[in-house]
Amino acid sequence: MSEEFDVVVVGGGPAGLSAALSLVRARRKVLVLDAGRPRNRFAAHMHGVLGHDGLSPRTLLAAGRDEILGYGGEVRDAAVTGVTVMPGIRVSSSAGEVSARRLLVATGLTDELLPIPGLRENWGTAVVVCPYCDAWERRDRIIGVVATSVDSVEQAQTLRQWTDRVVYFANGFEVPNAETSRRLRVRGIRIVHAPVVRLTMRSDQEVRLHLADGADVGVGAVFTGTTMRPNDDLLRALGARTTIDRTSEWIAVDSDGRTSVRGVWAVGNVVDPRSNVSVSLGAGSLIAGAMNADMVAEDIDAAAAEARE
Ligand SMILES: Cc1cc2nc3c(=O)[nH]c(=O)nc-3n(C[C@H](O)[C@H](O)[C@H](O)COP(=O)(O)OP(=O)(O)OC[C@H]3O[C@@H](n4cnc5c(N)ncnc54)[C@H](O)[C@@H]3O)c2cc1C
Structure with missing residues (x-):
């Protein structure tokens, strides 16, 4: 029994x-x-x-x-x-x-993350998903949004509420049309087109996103979607x-x-x-x-x- x-x-x-x-x-x-x-x-x-x-x-x-x-x-x-x-x-x-x-x-x-080295390693600290859970602590920093679909544009626009320095890393998910692109521009959101190949931590306040074209961009935190x-x-x-x-x-x-x-x-x-x-x-x-x-x-x-x- x-x-x-x-x-x-x-x-x-x-x-x-x-x-x-x-x-x-x-x-x-x-x-x-x-x-x-x-x-x-x-x-x-x-x-x-x-x-x-x-x-x-x-x-x-x-x-x-x-x-x-x-x-x-x-x-x-x-x-x-x-x-x-x-x-x-x-x-x-x-x-x-x-x-x-x-x-x-x-x-x-x-949560399944994109297979970009450095993303999973910093998940929950420098890499996060939810603005309402984590954006206040990253307010006024440069926030990078690593796109996982075209819906990530909306995530970038939402995060603009916490900082006026948002960078949208299209990462293969290009902004779908000129009007969406204009709406990002008028909010001062920068678009980076080259895919992200790796993330490294420069300090606990600075993440570097290394791009496929050899350039790298420093941000204060990364937001990204998950499957x-x-x-x-x-x-x-x-x-x-x-x-x-x-x-x-x-x-x-x-x-x-x-x-x-x-x-x-x-x-x-x-x-x-x-x-x-x-x-x-x-x-x-x-x-x-x-x-x-x-x-x-x-x-x-x-x-x-x-x-x-
Ligand atoms: C990085 C990160 C930060 C977050 N921060 C916040 C925040 O600040 N505020 C907020 O409101 N939300 C936050 N969330 C969301 C929050 O984690 C979820 O809303 C919450 O955990 C959902 O609760 P749950 O009970 O449904 O599932 P969970 O909390 O995931 O609990 C499920 C439990 O079930 C167990 N389990 C699974 N399978 C089995 C099995 N076969 N047998 C026995 N046990 C099993 C798991 O081990 C786990 O303990 C965050 C999420 C992430 C990823």
Whole structure:
């Protein structure tokens, strides 16, 4: 007999831990299984999270774990390797097998960067993605935007809000037309056409972008886009229905976080690329309420059936 829980949460980032906290406070027996690789682990500080601005992401998660443990919840460092849902939910991980009434997948996403040497090495420090998370700390510096698609023009225009020295490194994604180019020019955004072949750090305040034509340009920070790959293998293996959001395929959830697989729910970056820390915390708490309501309904049905016998 495997150990039984009301809810097993896969993933102990902000979304999973927030859901777990609400569920343990609803007197549910909860287990969080976490592989310990949150998306923002590369960053020393987290921003834009009310009441926690500037806190280390690790500190937030450690506090969340403690709060869950304080209500009798369990958190184990383990990677989930497989889930089956028939006849009941069974979860296999490096910590063994457990069963659950409900499963919540909160496994986040993986950022894939362009394969330019120096980009990955400085990810989360000199190279970042999110203006609202990191631009204030780089305000008034020269900010370089390394384009990953023509949408990077919009990233450059947004960053102009924090500095009047933005350089757009087209990197093969040329500004699409004369009007877009004019709109960059009128905002004082410089365009560099030669592809970026390498990044080096001159100091912790200066990044040098080495170009294919042999030139190099110094900037104070680099913003670039990523290809966001949801960590949704477990859900796909269960056959969960997907949906297309712009050009990518994501697991489909309803407004309560339910997937198409009975008893299986999902929250945070695994199903929503826009879910920053605050949104993940909020979504986790919202979905925990819906999951608890679902179990309450099941408990009522079970009591009613028993009363008839
Ligand atoms: C460099 C960087 C800086 C950022 N800075 C900010 C910021 O300042 N402010 C902000 O609001 N947002 C910031 N973000 C975004 C933030 O990281 C995400 O919004 C947030 O982490 C999403 O939370 P989540 O719980 O969905 O996923 P995650 O935090 O990624 O947590 C998912 C967890 O699931 C675990 N997991 C995955 N697969 C398994 C498995 N099979 N078994 C067990 N566990 C598994 C992972 O190891 C991880 O611990 C930043 C992102 C990056 C890349």
